[in-house]
Amino acid sequence: MAIIVQNCSRKKDTFINRNFHALGTKYNILYNGNIALDRGKLAINDAYTENFWELLPVERMQVNEDVFLPGQSKNADFERAEEKAIKAIQKHGMNIGGKEKNPQIDEAYLLLGKARYYDQRFVPALAAFNNILNKYPTSDKINQVKIWREKSNMRLDNNEGAIKKLKRLLEEEELEDQDLADATATLAQAYINIKAKDSAIALLGIAAENTKVKSEKARFHFIRGQLYNEFEEKDSANIEFDAIIDMHRQIPRAFYINAHLEKSYNFDAEKGNEVEFLEYLTDLEENRENRPFLDKIYYRIAEFHRYKASDSLAEAYYNKSLRKVTSDKYLRALNYETVGNMYFDRNVYKTAGAYYDSTLTAMTPNTKPYRVLKRKRENLDDVIYYEGVAQVNDSILHMVSLPKEEQLAIYAKYAEALKDKALEEEQRMEEEKKNRESTQRTALNSTKDKNVVSGMSPRGLPGFSSTGSDNGSSFYFYNTTTVAYGKNEFLKIWGDRKLQDNWRLSREKAGIKNSEKTENVTSITGEEDQYNPEIYIASLPTEQTVLDSISKERNFAYYQLGIIYREKFKELLLSKSRFEDLLQNNPEERLILPSKYNLYKIYTELGLSNKAEAMKADIVTNYPDSRYAEIILNPQSELSKDENSPEVIYTNLYKKFENEEYAEVIAEAGKQIKRLEGDDFLPKFEILKASAKGRLYGFEEYKKGIDYIALTYPNTDEGKKAQELLQNAIPVLAKKEFVEDDKAKHFNVVYQFENGSGEDIDAFVKTLNEEIEKKIKYFDLTTSVDVYDENTRFVVVHGLTSIQGATGFAQLLQSDEKDSRGRPVKPKITKDYFAISSPNYAIIQRHKNLNAYLKLE
The missing domain is CATH 1.25.40 (Serine Threonine Protein Phosphatase 5, Tetratricopeptide repeat)
Known part of the structure; x- marks a missing residue:
């Protein structure tokens, strides 16, 4: 035990001690730490979605803006990797005599820095990398550490410093293979960050040649292709995309497909073979391996057809792209907006508005493109409304203007079309009924035959014999024949019911819309009357006042459309047609002059000089004193800054x-x-x-x-x-009821002055302010002069806190004073007053009901 303890010591620099701690660090702690780091990197890659619509970043990592407290981690795997690195440093570090004797400690610091970097804590990561550079300058990982340090600096927006140090590293060290690839790729990203993209292209080429990771090679080639496209060097860009295509299954499929698509966008429609190009796109579409990317492929085919002015084919492919389930919100927004623009260009504004609505749901709110499209969509509401008014009113006025014989012919044709439509619907329903009955008979015969074979009576439960024993048949809802029979029986008894609550009590059936229009027609005219042309003729307005109102509304709609098309959508031809139609329809006097002026401006912008001169002469001759004539005669100022401009007049x-x-x-x-x-x-x-x-x-x-x-x-x-x-x-x-004084917090004293009474309000206010300053020491009071009505003005004292205090204040001002000798002096403020709470003062000002308030006192 003593020998083992002695060999575990971190204070003795012996061969056994060094290798004991080095082996334990490398094959236990750092091994597990690197596994956790790789697992965390894999999670980052899985969560990251490439945005091929923009310039790809060199490193596949999304930086989040979330703020974490010190000690918090975004990813448990990186937290574990960091713990392992710290454990290796604390438990196995052998700092003896100022030198580290464990050769694995620099690896531990490198793991520590990487874990913090991927956890997006770049300042602590930078500290770990700097620690290696300061303490272990002879480490075999020193070049990698320098690269990682500059990657951290770049994340902290220190791009210039990173460029300087990486260039020095490339000049002083002979980097090879992956180290060279990492250094040049990092330097390229730094140049991209400072918008020096031309400098990044060559560096990415070096990185692509030296990296051994196929996915990185594809990424570097793709970024080079994107940069060449930005510089409009399509041939060079296509070479980069071809390099990706040649790697085929060695790289992620997304790079392969997007390389094909980017190359297709560089196709020269004027010089290239369009038939071969369409076959090329069709091959991409029909390749089974490309199914996950059909949304983008369909969009590219749609763009090709739209360029060829085949709008119907283009719209079909845009909609096919939309029907594919995709997480690419940008593509969805692009599809919706493009189709919306196509309908907008065809003046089908209602449909265009529906597509714009869908576009907004796929866009990021509060971005500039979102706000621009939202403003366009809001403007479209006005167009849809006024176009509808103009169309309906034009139709009514046109029908009224026709002789009765023509009216009868038009409505007879309309009634005949209604009859034909009703007959077709009746035939369709009869055909459906026959099909249901045929299916019912087939299902019933099939069920009977099956019951005979299985020993089950027609009324028995499916899947069980009449004796109750299981015969091995499937459950009712898994038996398609029996389900079909059940459906037909339901249709026979209940009909085609809508899926809703209390369906047995409802009279509505699926596919039948109970609109107000239908109800009105059937309730007023009846089913047969809707085929009678006389009914429709009788519903036309005949009173001149009604017709004048319809005409006035139509003319105003034309005027608004002319303004909207010109000012908001720059559709000069549409605006021109609306103004011209307006002037032909005997408009109100107030619409004639502005319409003529707008036409003058439109004619000028369209280069119709003869019409512009004629309109100019009309305005100057017939409306010489108008603002528009003044603008035409003085076009340089356009009255935008002089005293007669609407802006200046309104401000004054x-x-x-x-x-x-x-x-x-x-x-x-x-x-x-x-x-x-x-x-x-x-x-x-x-x-x-x-x-x-x-x-x-x-x-x-x-x-x-x-x-x-x-x-x-x-x-x-x-x-x-x-x-x-x-x-x-x-x-x-609208509320006139006075508020109780005990519910108010602020009160006023009001002095009333009648216009023409000869009283000097300014002198009174001056005296009032002097008396307040002299006699009132504990309140911050202010005065104002307010208009009550045409004949009355109020001088108001603000800042009192109770009705009793307001009354007492006014009485204090009216109380007798004494001079320096003690003789009584008449007070300076003797005018009548009334005290009132601020809420009640607002009510009397709003409803001019002062007398009602005074009666309450």
């Missing part, structure tokens, strides 16, 4: 609103609303006018203004805000 008017000049705001806003018909700034003036009316005339006027904005400008930001106010704020503001 808002300052008057803040200064409580409500009457002037109302008058000026009304003037600008008439002047700016059709301008985007118009709703802002409307809401400012409504707010000023509310402050001056009370809640009801404010509500009327907000309601008008919500109805007139439903698709502007102001209109949507008004709708929110009507739903949420208006019901709360």
